[in-house]
Amino acid sequence: MKPPSNAAAASTQPAIDVVYLISGAMNSELWHACAGPLVSLPPIGSLVVYFPQGHSEQVAASMKKDTENIPSYPNLPSKLICMLHNVALHADAETDEVYAQMTLQPVNKVGQMYDQEALLISDMGLKQNKQPAEFFCKTLTASDTSTHGGFSVPRRAAEKIFPPLDFSMQPPAQELVARDLHDQSWPFRHIYRGQPKRHLLTTGWSVFVSSKRLSAGDAVLFIRDEKSHLLLGIRRANRQQPALSSSVISSDSMHIGILAAAAHAAANNRPFTIFFNPRASPAEFVIPLAKYSKAMYTQVSLGMRFRMMFETEESGVRRYMGTVTGISDLDPARWKNSQWRSLQVGWDESTAGERPRRVSVWDIEPVVTPFYICPPPFFRQKFPGQPEDETDIENAYKRGIPWLDDFGMKDGSSSVFLA
Amino acid sequence: MKPPSNAAAASTQPAIDVVYLISGAMNSELWHACAGPLVSLPPIGSLVVYFPQGHSEQVAASMKKDTENIPSYPNLPSKLICMLHNVALHADAETDEVYAQMTLQPVNKVGQMYDQEALLISDMGLKQNKQPAEFFCKTLTASDTSTHGGFSVPRRAAEKIFPPLDFSMQPPAQELVARDLHDQSWPFRHIYRGQPKRHLLTTGWSVFVSSKRLSAGDAVLFIRDEKSHLLLGIRRANRQQPALSSSVISSDSMHIGILAAAAHAAANNRPFTIFFNPRASPAEFVIPLAKYSKAMYTQVSLGMRFRMMFETEESGVRRYMGTVTGISDLDPARWKNSQWRSLQVGWDESTAGERPRRVSVWDIEPVVTPFYICPPPFFRQKFPGQPEDETDIENAYKRGIPWLDDFGMKDGSSSVFLA
DNA sequence: GTGTCGGCTGTAGGCCGACAA
DNA sequence: TTGTCGGCCTACAGCCGACAC
Secondary structure: OOOOHHHHHHOOOOHHHHHHHHHOOOOHHHHHHHHOOOOOOOOOOOEEEEOHHHHHHHHHHHHOOOOOOOOOOOOOOOOEEEEEEEEEEEEOOOOOOEEEEEEEEEOOOOOOOOOHHHHHHHHHHHHOOOOOOOEEEEEOOHHHHOOOOOEEEOHHHHHHHOOOOOOOOOOOEEEEEEEOOOOOEEEEEEEEEOOOOEEEEOOOHHHHHHHHOOOEOEEEEEEEOOOOOEEEEEEOOOOOOOOOOOOOOOHHHHHHHHHHHHHHHHHHOOOEEEEEOOOOOOOOOEEEHHHHHHHHOOOOOOOOEEEEEEEOHHHOEEEEEEEEEEEOOOOOOOOOOOOOOOEEEEEOOOOHHHOOOEEOHHHOEEOOOOOOOOOOOOOOOOOOOOOOOOOOHHHHHHHOOHHHOOOOOOHHHHHHOOO | OOOOHHHHHHOOOOHHHHHHHHHOOOOHHHHHHHHOOOOOOOOOOOEEEEOHHHHHHHHHHHHOOOOOOOOOOOOOOOOEEEEEEEEEEEEOOOOOOEEEEEEEEEOOOOOOOOOHHHHHHHHHHHHOOOOOOOEEEEEOOHHHHOOOOOEEEOHHHHHHHOOOOOOOOOOOEEEEEEEOOOOOEEEEEEEEEOOOOEEEEOOOHHHHHHHHOOOEOEEEEEEEOOOOOEEEEEEOOOOOOOOOOOOOOOHHHHHHHHHHHHHHHHHHOOOEEEEEOOOOOOOOOEEEHHHHHHHHOOOOOOOOEEEEEEEOHHHOEEEEEEEEEEEOOOOOOOOOOOOOOOEEEEEOOOOHHHOOOEEOHHHOEEOOOOOOOOOOOOOOOOOOOOOOOOOOHHHHHHHOOHHHOOOOOOHHHHHHOOO
C-alpha cells in the first residue's frame, strides 16, 4: 500500500513533471537526484532525435564489449526523429540503478510539418532543472560502511535536510524514516553526540548498508521533499558493475536487436521501446529536437573553443574548456555522415584523461557567440538573436522559439551543418 | 591461479568431454549436475537443429513476458541446421545459474551432403550421460538455512561422498573444502555427533548460505570427482527468479535481436552465438541432428501413446505417459509449418498440471515400436531396423547409423513428417 | 568538522543434545 | 533417520567518547 504523498506533491510542480509521476510510479525528484545533475529527460509528447549509435554505445558499456562485430544496418539512418510517447522512471530491484524506459515513435521528416505543440513541449524540456534544492550527497567512508559504527552525517547536510533536533534533550536525538526509490522505508536513529559534537545515524544504518550492499566509495543521498518527507537514494561507485554477463542473450544479438527494433519501427512507423541508463551510458542518445535543432545552427570549425559540462564528485557541475581538433565520422563504415560524436576535441586541462575525445555538437557550448541563420517566420513574432540561457519557459514561449522554425530544411542549407 | 586438476582429470574422460573442458574453464561434471539429469549438450563439431521459437521461449520465460508483440521474420525458417562450433559452460556470477554459450553456424541444407564425421559426432552426442555417479542433492530445510545451526547431511550422502571419518575420535570430525562452479573454495567442519548420531556441517556453513543467498527450498549438491575432490553446486527453487528486468534492453528488442541475429547468420552463412539456460528454458532448442532426424522417422498420429522424461525432486528422472491429442502449428501466423511443439498432448496422471500441453516430436518416446522407413545406403553396411537404446557408441559406429542417412531428403517424402 | 580507533555491552550467531516425526 | 527446538556460550555488531588531521 503506497501512500498518496507523491501524487499530492506533484500538484505543486510544473505540469511537465506530472506526466513523469503518472507514467512511472516513482519519485521524480529522487530519480533525478540519483541520475545526476546533467540528466534531463525530454518531456512526454515532445519530439526527440534518437541516435542508434549512442544506444549501441550504452549497450557496449553495460556489457563491457566493443561494437566491432555488429553488422551495419543500411536501411537504418544514423538518427531518427521520434515522438516521445512515454517515459517511465525505474530503478533496478537489485542494485537501485536508475533507468528510464522510453517509448519512441518515428515520425516522417521529409515533407511534413511537425506538430507545433510538440515542438513547444520539446523546447520547454530544455529548461527543466531536475536537481532538488534540498538534498545532499555523501560518498561513504570506510567507517561509514564498517560494521563497527554508524554513519557520520556532514553537519550542514544534517541541518539542511533532517528535521531539527530538540537540543534540550541530552543527547539530542530523534527517529528518522526515509523512503528509497522502491518506496521502501528505512528507519534510522539520528543523534547529536560525541566530543566534538557531530550528527550520526546509528540504529538502522547497518541494515541499510548490508541490504543495499554498500561499500566505501559508494554514495548515499538524502532529499527532503515539500512535505518534509525524507527520501533516500544511492549512487554506486563506478568501479563496480559486474559486466552484466546477461546469460540470457549474447552481446551481439543485443546490438542487433537494438538496431533491428529501431529499423523495424522506422520502416513501419510503429513505436518502439528503449532503456536509458543515465549512469551507465557514455552519453545521452535521445536528444530533444529543440536542443538538436539549436545545435545545428552552431557554426563549428576547426580550432573552435567551447565549454562542456561534467558532473563532479558530490553531484556538482563543472564546465571544462576544450578545442575542436577535427570533424569526421566516428564510424565511416557503418554510420556514414552521422552527427554522433562527429567532433574530435582536445581539453585544456591535463587532468582531462577521463573526458571523451569525441563529442557531439549538441553536447558543447561555443564560447564565441554562435552564428545564427535568420529563419523564415514561424510564430507570429520573431526574436532576432539567441535568447539568454536564463530565460524562463514562459518568456521563451511568448517570444517564439526561432531555432525551432525551419527544422524541415533541405540539404541545400547544409553549410551550417557538419559534413 | 587455478589448479590443473580439471585438465588432468579430463584425460580419464571420453574424448568428447575434453572439448567442453577446454572451451569453457568450468568443471563439466559439476555443471551437468547443476543443470539436471535431462540436459545433454550436443558435442562440438556436430550438426544440430536450432529452433528460433524455442530460443524465443527461453527469453520470454526469463523476462516473464509473452511473445505477442514480436514481428514475424519471413526470411527466417522455423529451424536452422547448424554446425556447432563451440560450447562454453558458464555460471552466473551472481546467482550461480548454469548456462551454456554456443556458437552455431548455419549450413546449407539443399543440395549439400553433410560432413560424415559431423554426423557421427552428432550421433555420439546422444549417448552421453553427464550425471556424475558420486553425487547427492538435498533440498534445504528451514533448519539448514537458519542461522541457528548448521547443515544436516543425509547419512547415505555423507558416507558416499565425504572422505571417511576417523571414528576413534570423540566426536569424529574433519575439515572439508569444496569448490563451487567459479572454482571458489568453501571450507566446512564435518562432524558426526548428536543423539542419535548424525552427520553435520557446522563451521563455514552459514557463510556459504549467506554468500549464496540460499533459503529453504533451494538445493545444494555435492560431487566427489575422480581425485576425491569435493565439488559443490546449488539449484535454486523455481519460485525465485526476479524476472530479470534487465534495464539494458527491452524485451521486444531482445526477441527481435534473437531472430535478427539468426536471420543475419543464416543469410550470410556466418556463425552466431546463443545462450542456453537449462533451468530457465521451457525446452531445449538446439537439438542434435541425429536426434531430430531419428524423430522424423517416427510415425505420429492422433491417439498415439508415448512416454516422456521429466526431472523429479532430488535430481531423479521419471517417465510420464501421455497421448497425442492433436497435431498443429503452435503459432500459425508467424511460424507456419513449424515442428516446434507441434504436438498437442494429454497426460495420464491427473497431477500433470505442471507438464506441457504441447511438445515436439523429438521430446517423446513412442511406446509402440516406431515405423522406420528404410533409407538408401549411406554407410557401407546398412542396419535394418531400430538400434536398441542400450547400444553404446562404439557399436553404433560399427553398424552405421541408418536414420542419419538421407537427411537431405526432399519434400516428397513428407508423408512421414508432420504437416 | 569528521574519519578512525579503543573500550564497553548486549544481542544473536552458532554449537550442543533432547526429542519427536 | 533427520527436522526442530531449548540451552548455553561467546564473537562481534554496534554505541560511546577520545583523539588526530
